[in-house]
Amino acid sequence: MSSPANPFHVPTHRKPAAKLRAAVVGAGYWGSNLARNLKSxxxxxxxxxxxxxxxxxxxxxxxxxxxxxxxxxxxxLDTVDIDAVAIATPARTHHGAVMTALRAGKHVLVESPLADSRAHGMEMVVEADANGLVLMADHTYCYSPAVLKMQELVQAGSLGEILFIDSVRINLGLVQPDVDVFWDLAPHDLSILDFVLPGGLQPSEVSAFGADPLGTGRDCVGHLNLRLRNDATAHVHVNWLSPTKIRQMVIGGSRRTLVWDDLNPQQRLSVYDRGVTLDRQPQSPDARKNSDISYRLGDTWSPALPEREALGEVVEEFAQCIRNNRSPRTNGASGLRVLSVLEAVTRSLGLDGQSAAVEGNEMRLEGVR
Structure with a gap:
């Protein structure tokens, strides 16, 4: 369920409206899922x-x-009367396809990541804004009941100040022909962090370590660390080679810790009222050395979550943004923030894991479509 504070919340009961006309570009795995949800x-x-x-x-x-x-x-575009296109093709093709659709006056929903580079993504965002069109990043997880609840809890302050984030996305997956494991899997976790964290995902720097033990020519195992505000840190582990599938995120706060286990339908979210408390002495010249550490061992609870297909929420959000002329929850700006981190990851890999600054996130693009 959307957070009560979410300005983009759409009431469940809506007056009937004339249907919008859409086409799906790309008939592969994700295109078929998009087509099924648009059809229904x-x-x-x-x-x-x-x-x-x-x-x-x-x-x-x-x-x-x-x-x-x-x-x-x-x-x-020449022969079919449509209002919008949903693009589910490889990231390297997004820029050309999206720009063509936008210049033809069509609204666009595009599979994550938004583009194959931040520069291409920025061109798409500027074009959509100039033409008054909706450009929506298909960050599907952000529309799942579990991640919507995560956003609500984090942004309401239920966890307190965020101290650390640890995310794991590993499975025995298909080695992609044109991207490494970071560009293939990490956009999902990065888009969730961008959606959940107040102000979006804006790390100052990233360090990334990759490995290609099979000799495929691209990293199949990867670890990336992001430095967040207030000296918090986030770690993301992605892996194509694991025989076990894990899709989990831990968000640790000063008051509570939240655990998301996407593969556990009985208990996707758990909130732990446990943690470490540092009671600093305000009059001390060296507060850290003169502080008392205590451990809090409270209850654990699991929020009740509705069962809804996230992609159904995505296509509903896309329609409502077009009809109401508003920006999507996962708009072009959120897609650009994810791309900024991915490009910093690539630079860090080229520096043998040294930290690389995240460029472009200082630009505020709140009004983009």
């Missing part, structure tokens, strides 16, 4: 599937009651 949404008419592989587009279209399939984005 009361907000959308799914009117076309676009893919360079026309047979693949046709196969998906047939499953969706013979939605028409087209081979190119240009053909789609």
């Amino acid at each position: 949404s009361p907000d959308w008419d799914l009117v076309a599937i676009c893919d360079l592989d026309l047979d693949r587009a046709g196969n998906l279209a047939a499953v969706l009651d013979d939605v028409p399939g087209v081979e190119s984005l240009e053909e789609l």
Whole structure:
């Protein structure tokens, strides 16, 4: 459930409105999920599937009651009447596809990461803003009930001051042909942190360590550390080679600690009223040396969460932003903040793990679409 303080909360009961017309670009795994949710949404008419592989587009279209399939984005824009496109293609293609759609006056939902570089992402954001169009980053996890509750608890101060974050996303996954494990898996965790943390994800610097034990030519195992505000730290572990699948995040605060276990449907969230308290002596010239450390051992509780498909919430949010002319919860600015961190990761890897400054996050883009 969305936080009561969330300015983007959409009431469950809405007056019927004319359906918007959408097409999906990319008929692969994620494109098929997007198409299914658009097809079943009361907000959308799914009117076309676009893919360079026309047979693949046709196969998906047939499953969706013979939605028409087209081979190119240009053909789609020239021949089909649509309000918006949902792009689910490799990140290296996002810039060209998004810019083409925006210049044709279409709103765009684009799979994470927003682009293959921050410069390309910035061009997309500026183009959308100049044309009064919605550009939404498909940070799907941010629309899941668990992550919405995480945002509510963190931003309401229930955890206190954030001290550390530890995130693990590992599985026996497919080695990607064009990106390393950081660009493949870390955008999910980074987008969650950007959504949950007050003010978004704005670390000052990043250090990253990668390994390619199989000799694939790209890192298959990775660790990255981010320096956050008030000397807090975040650590993200991503791995394509683990025989076990773990998708977990621990957010430690001065009052409570939250644990998200996405693969445990019975208890996705746990809140621990446990921690370390440092009682500093304010009159002491050296407060740290003259402080009393105490340990708090309180209760553990699990918030009740509704069961909703996050991607259904994504397509609803996209429609409401178009109709109400407002910025999405995961807008272009949030996509750019994630890209800023990913580029710093790449620079740090080139420096053998030395810290690299995160560039661009000093720019405030609150009003972008």
